Amino acid sequence: xxxxxxxxxxxxxxxxxxxxxxxxxxxxxxxxxxxxxxxxxxxxxxxxxxxxxxxxxxxxxxxxxxxxxxxxxxxxxxxxxxxxxxxxxxxxxxxxxxxxxxxxxxxxxxxxxxxxxxxxxxxxxxxxxxxxxxxxxxxxxxxxxxxxxxxxxxxxxxxxxxxxxxxxxxxxxxxxxxxxxxxxxxxxxxxxxxxxxxxxxxxxxxxxxxxxxxxxxxxxxxxxxxxxxxxxxxxxxxxxxxxxxxxxxxxxxxxxxxxxxxxxxxxxxxxxxxxxxxxxxxxxxxxxxxxxxxxxxxxxxxxxxxxxxxxxxxxxxxxxxxxxxx
Amino acid sequence: xxxxxxxxxxxxxxxxxxxxxxxxxxxxxxxxxxxxxxxxxxxxxxxxxxxxxxxxxxxxxxxxxxxxxxxxxxxxxxxxxxxxxxxxxxxxxxxxxxxxxxxxxxxxxxxxxxxxxxxxxxxxxxxxxxxxxxxxxxxxxxxxxxxxxxxxxxxxxxxxxxxxxxxxxxxxxxxxxxxxxxxxxxxxxxxxxxxxxxxxxxxxxxxxxxxxxxxxxxxxxxxxxxxxxxxxxxxxxxxxxxxxxxxxxxxxxxxxxxxxxxxxxxxxxxxxxxxxxxxxxxxxxxxxxxxxxxxxxxxxxxxxxxxxxxxxxxxxxxxxxxxxxxxxxxxxxxxxxxxxxxxxxxxxxxxxxxxxxxxxxxxxxxxxxxxxxxxxxxxxxxxxxxxxxxxxxxxxxxxxxxxxxxxxxxxxxxxxxxxxxxxxxxxxxxxxxxxxxxxxxxxxxxxxxxxxxxxxxxxxxxxxxxxxxxxxxxxxxxxxxxxxxxxxxxxxxxxxxxxxxxxxxxxxx
Numbered sequence: 021x022x023x024x025x026x027x028x029x030x031x032x033x034x035x036x037x038x039x040x041x042x043x044x045x046x047x048x049x050x051x052x053x054x055x056x057x058x059x060x061x062x063x064x065x066x067x068x069x070x071x072x073x074x075x076x077x078x079x080x081x082x083x084x085x086x087x088x089x090x091x092x093x094x095x096x097x098x099x100x101x102x103x104x105x106x107x108x109x110x111x112x113x114x115x116x117x118x119x120x121x122x123x124x125x126x127x128x129x130x131x132x133x134x135x136x137x138x139x140x141x142x143x144x145x146x147x148x149x150x151x152x153x154x155x156x157x158x159x160x161x162x163x164x165x166x167x168x169x170x171x172x173x174x175x176x177x178x179x180x181x182x183x184x185x186x187x188x189x190x191x192x193x194x195x196x197x198x199x200x201x202x203x204x205x206x207x208x209x210x211x212x213x214x215x216x217x218x219x220x221x222x223x224x225x226x227x228x229x230x231x232x233x234x235x236x237x238x239x240x241x242x243x244x245x246x247x248x249x250x251x252x253x254x255x256x257x258x259x260x261x262x263x264x265x266x267x268x269x270x271x272x273x274x275x276x277x278x279x280x281x282x283x284x285x286x287x288x289x290x291x292x293x294x295x296x297x298x299x300x301x302x303x304x305x306x307x308x309x310x311x312x313x314x315x316x317x318x319x320x321x322x323x324x325x326x327x328x329x330x331x332x333x334x335x336x337x338x339x340x341x342x343x344x345x346x
Numbered sequence: 347x348x349x350x351x352x353x354x355x356x357x358x359x360x361x362x363x364x365x366x367x368x369x370x371x372x373x374x375x376x377x378x379x380x381x382x383x384x385x386x387x388x389x390x391x392x393x394x395x396x397x398x399x400x401x402x403x404x405x406x407x408x409x410x411x412x413x414x415x416x417x418x419x420x421x422x423x424x425x426x427x428x429x430x431x432x433x434x435x436x437x438x439x440x441x442x443x444x445x446x447x448x449x450x451x452x453x454x455x456x457x458x459x460x461x462x463x464x465x466x467x468x469x470x471x472x473x474x475x476x477x478x479x480x481x482x483x484x485x486x487x488x489x490x491x492x493x494x495x496x497x498x499x500x501x502x503x504x505x506x507x508x509x510x511x512x513x514x515x516x517x518x519x520x521x522x523x524x525x526x527x528x529x530x531x532x533x534x535x536x537x538x539x540x541x542x543x544x545x546x547x548x549x550x551x552x553x554x555x556x557x558x559x560x561x562x563x564x565x566x567x568x569x570x571x572x573x574x575x576x577x578x579x580x581x582x583x584x585x586x587x588x589x590x591x592x593x594x595x596x597x598x599x600x601x602x603x604x605x606x607x608x609x610x611x612x613x614x615x616x617x618x619x620x621x622x623x624x625x626x627x628x629x630x631x632x633x634x635x636x637x638x639x640x641x642x643x644x645x646x647x648x649x650x651x652x653x654x655x656x657x658x659x660x661x662x663x664x665x666x667x668x669x670x671x672x673x674x675x676x677x678x679x680x681x682x683x684x685x686x687x688x689x690x691x692x693x694x695x696x697x698x699x700x701x702x703x704x705x706x707x708x709x710x711x712x713x714x715x716x717x718x719x720x721x722x723x724x725x726x727x728x729x730x731x732x733x734x735x736x737x738x739x740x741x742x743x744x745x746x747x748x749x750x751x752x753x754x755x756x757x758x759x760x761x762x763x764x765x766x767x768x769x770x771x772x773x774x775x776x777x778x779x780x781x782x783x784x785x786x787x788x789x790x791x792x793x794x795x796x797x798x799x800x801x802x803x804x805x806x807x808x809x810x811x812x813x814x815x816x817x818x819x820x821x822x823x824x825x826x827x828x829x830x831x832x833x834x835x836x837x838x839x840x841x842x843x844x845x846x847x848x849x850x851x852x853x854x855x
Contacts, residue, residue, distance in 0.1 A: 202456045209437045209448050216435040219399065220449025221420035330439060330481075 025175055027290070027297040032184060035289025037062070037250065037260075039187045040242030041267025042274060042281040043194055048105070048235030049271060050198065051228045052211040052336035053112060056123025058239050059264025060130020061104035065240025066247035067137035069097030070255055073151045073248070074141055086158035089151065093159075093248050094183075094241065101240020104130055105233040113228045116340045127264070134243070138255035151253035159183070159248045183245050190238060194278040207231055211334030214341035224341055242267070262313070269316040273323055275331035288312050348375050349411070350505055350536045351396065351427075356405030358391055365391040369405070369562045371555055373505065378527060378537045380547040380568070383557030384580055384781040385752070389540045390432070392557070393507045397429035398422035409505075420449075428498030429507040432540075434490050436482045443478035446497045468499050472529050473522075487514045487636055488523075495526070506530060507538045512546060514636055517809065517842035524550050542580070544573045545810065558582055581782055589789050589814040592797065597625040599661055600801040601647065601770055606656035606671075608642045616642040618825045619656070624770065624801045629792060631816030631833060632805040635845050639825040640805040641690065644774045647803070648687040649675040660685075660770075676713075686768035688760055690775040690805075692752075696759040699748030703729045703740065706747055707762055732761040736787065753784030760791055771795055774805040789815055809838050823848045 041058050048055045072092040077084045104126055111122040141149035159181050162168060167178040198204040209217040210227045218224050243260060251259050266288060274280035295308035351373040358366040366388045373379050383389045394400045396407065398419040407414055409425045416422050422429070436445050443461045462478035469476050474492050482490060491511060498506055508527075512520045527537050527550065541547060547554050548568060555565040556579040564579050578584055601624040608617040617639045624630055632640050645651035647658060649670065658670040660683055670678055670685075678685060689695040697706045707725035715721040729743045736757040740750055747755055756776060763771065773792065777785040792815065796802055806812045812819055816833040821844040828844040829851035836853070844851060 200455055202452055202454060205440070205444055205448065205456055209440065212437045212439055213435070216437055217449065219419050219431075219435045221418060221423065222449045332439070335438065 023297060025172065027293070028176060029179070030293040030296065031286060031290035032180060033249065033289070034293045035285040036184050036187050037242040037245045037263050038267050038270060038288055039191065039281060039285035040245060041239050041264055042270040042285055043187070043190055043278055044101070044235040044238030044240075044242070045268055045271045046235075046274070046276055046278055046281060047194065047238065048232045049276060049337050050207050050211045050334055051231035051235075052214060052334055052339070052341070053108070053228055053232045054119045054123065054338040055105065055108050055126070055232060055235070056120060056268060057104055057108055057126025057130060057236075058267050059260060059262070060127035060134075061101045061236050061239040062243035062246065062260045062264045062267075063130045063134025064100040064104055065097035065243025066260060067134040067141075067243070067255070068100035069093040069240070069244035070149065070151070070247040070253065071137055071141055072096035073155050073253065074145070074149055077152055077155065084152065084154055086154035086156075089155040090158035090182075090248075093155070093244055094186075097240045097244030098237040099240070101243070102233045102237040104240065105236020106229075108236070109229045109232045112340055113225055113232075116342065119338050119340065131258075131260075134260070135257060138247075138257070138259075142255055149255045151248075155248075156253050159253065181249055183241070183249060186241070187245075188282070191278045191282050198278070208334070211336055214336050215343075218341075218343060228341075239264070239267070266312060266316055269320055272333070273316075273319045275323070276333065277331075288315065291315055349373070350375050350409065352408040352411075353392070353396070354406040354408070356392065356395060356402045356407070358388075358395060358400060358402050364560050366395075366402075367560045369557075369560075371562055371565070373536045373538055375504075375536050376531055376534045377552040378531050378539060378550055380551035380554040381538055381540045381557060382542065382544070382547055382554055382576060382580060384542055385779055386781065387557040387580075388560040389557050390509055391560075393429060393509060393538065393540060396422065396427055396505075397507060398427075423501045423503070426502060426504035427507070428501055428503030428505070430491065430494040430498060430509065430511060432509040432511075432513065434494055436490055436493060438483040439481065441479050441481055442476060442485075442493045442496075445482060445493055446478075446500050448497075450501065465496055465500065468496055472499070472526050472533075474526065488516075488519045491515070491523070503535070505536045505538070507540070509540045510542075511539065512541065512543065513807070516635055516845050517838055518846060520546075543808075544576050547571075547576060548573060556580055577782070589786070589811070590793060591815060591817075592793070594625065594628040594796070594817050595799075597627050599623050600626045602657075602659040602661065603647070604657050604659075606643070606646060606658065607654045608639075608646055608651055609654045615654075616825050617646065620822075620825075620827050621656075622820055622827065622830055624803055626769070626799045626801045627796055628817040629796050629802040629804050629815060631812040631819040632803060632822065633807075633809060633812055633819050633841055633845060634822035634828075636807070638822040638845070640774065640822060642825075643822070644687065644689070644772050644803070644805055646671075647770070647772055648685050649673055649678050650687070663769075684766055684768040685770040685772065686763035686766055688756075688763055688771070688773040688776055690778065692755050692759055693748055697747050697755065700746050702746055703733075703743045703758055706758065707732075710762060710766060728762075728765055732758065732765070736761050736791075752779045753781060753787075756780060756784065756788060760788060764791065764795060768795075768800060770801045770803070772803045772805075775807060776804070777811070778807070785811075809841055813838065813841075818853075821845055829853075 041062060045058050073089045076089050076092050108122055108126050111117040112119050161179045161181055164178050168174045206222045207227050210222060210224050214224045246259050270281060270284045274284045292312045295305055349372050353369060353371040356366055356369045369392055381389045395402045398416045398421050401417060414425055443458055443465060446465060447456060447461050465478045474496060476492050511523060530537055551568045553565060553567050554571060556563050558580060604621045606617055606620040607615060610616050634640055642651050646653050653671045660668045660670050668681060668683060693699040704722060704726045707729050711725055712720050726743060732738060738754050738757045740754060747758055776788050792802055804816060813833055818830060819833045820830050821828045821841055823845055826848055828848050831851060832853040
């Protein structure tokens, strides 16, 4: 029982960055932009978020507020992701560059830039960059009076760090946005059939830019989670390490539904921490490390044979929209 | 009758092409105006300027007597102009109601129940039948059109533009649509219908404006016009509208199809137990609502579609039988059987758009060359011959075929297939998108093949043409044969019934 609770909480923590990445990419793809730069935007979010906290602490010194430091990390990590989405939007929406190439370029740039900023911060700190305990405790598990203390439920539901609740709130908000709101309906129309949306007077360019930038920002938050929570506020070289790519795959597994994305992320999170909670003798750690990626491949194979029209990629995804090309 | 729309001296150019030149037009409240013209005569471009998709280079538009500037579809809605496009602009995965409110301003949330209620009110008023909750991808073509029309009405349009609305409908559905349009007219709305079908103009419209080569050449009250006068106005010279049809000569069975069944990837039967015999020296028409199995039928005869069960038996000139089911096109050719296919998707399946004419000819012949080099001379000679014989307009044999007009592309494709001297010729929608002249060239070519003793199968959508050109018509309904009828005696209405209600009619011909 105890072991199970540990496993579930560890799975949630492992799932959180994946869910951020998946939600951001779902929002982006709903606008018809296939942004393969998730990995890059996560790296940028991770490095910039960490830098914001680190520099803030350095500037203020001993009196640094953990709350403010955390807010700065989140805000700047988000903005770094927005910047990634903005670069991608300018390239594909305005300049009409190929979406796949632009996304891959964004990943290459983001990975390089993230590691560069991280190492640079380390040099400046004289060894490796690490935030102080005030910031670290702001990113640690919540202690809600009356709730966190409850047996089992308290630990399973009310003891996580604030970003876990943030990602769940983001998922719920996105479900509501896509299915109920007018803007969500318009966004779906843009992603499915931009020419139709355009003829109906919807500003296709604006929707594409907004969805891609906000989606990028959400991916950046995934990066913040990796550097601030998973790596306890220190820069670890290549800390994102392919989670962005799993997120892209999760988008397909979740069939572009934020609700299914929660389940998918939990499943992958669980698989990736399995080794610590279900160790089998003589099975090397490397085999366990392969499992999430193997599962990605298998699920992609199974889901790609699916024929339903509903659970499909937004029809215009990957194709840039030219108004004149009717 | 008051004038609601007046267009004055509108000119619109695309690059060096003038789509509209000094067009003047007026539309009155409570009338149906037909805008008649061939493909490429600028009808749709003109209407796109009214609906805000294009912006005119020069000229003025007046709505209710006031000069207006229409920059976007939203401007057009605000002026009460709504257009139903030929290619539906609907989002497949959304419901009818969602599509109808798409792009409309309003609160944060979309109230789907209230929208549905309002939609049902509109449909009651004009006699539509619609389910607001149905997803577009589950809808038939005519249902989609209904959604498009309601969408326009929902936005409070007073001026309705319909671009070729009958192209995809059965005769019964067309009648229903016309009833709806007449109700709108009685409701004091202005209706503009773009069409190239003369019959429809005569039945439906109050006045007709004829477009030719980007100019509006004439506007006449419909009662003063005749089919002949309208056609001549459209083409600009006198022409004969009848298609010649000879009696089939020494018809013998060529292709015996029995129990042909095909499945789509989801396991649905696209063709279900189709049986018929195709004879030499006849043209057999294939009619049906779009998507009733015409494509699958054409493709399974030519080896492009995998056949689930059933037989396609080819009978040679010497009476020898060959089973074609399960063979690939190259295996069929390898047996010395020449079945030619002119697919509906000319530049997708028939020709390679970026290749020139010679290379497209070579696609058929390159296998015959010996050694490692391809032979360009023979196909080049063939291409030159085709250009002469069919009067193909092209800068030369080295120009990419995609730059040719639709009619010329079709001539290249049909010409190439005919040059292979087929014994069976399968053509799918060969005149789609072609002007009157090109269409008649195609009909003549098919007739010529028929007289040469080729067994021709013609899948078409214009029932008038099928009735005039074919000897027999095979009617498909949901992948099954609904009837094989004598084209000389059957009526359009009878075919319409066969298309929508499965029956087992077979005329002895």
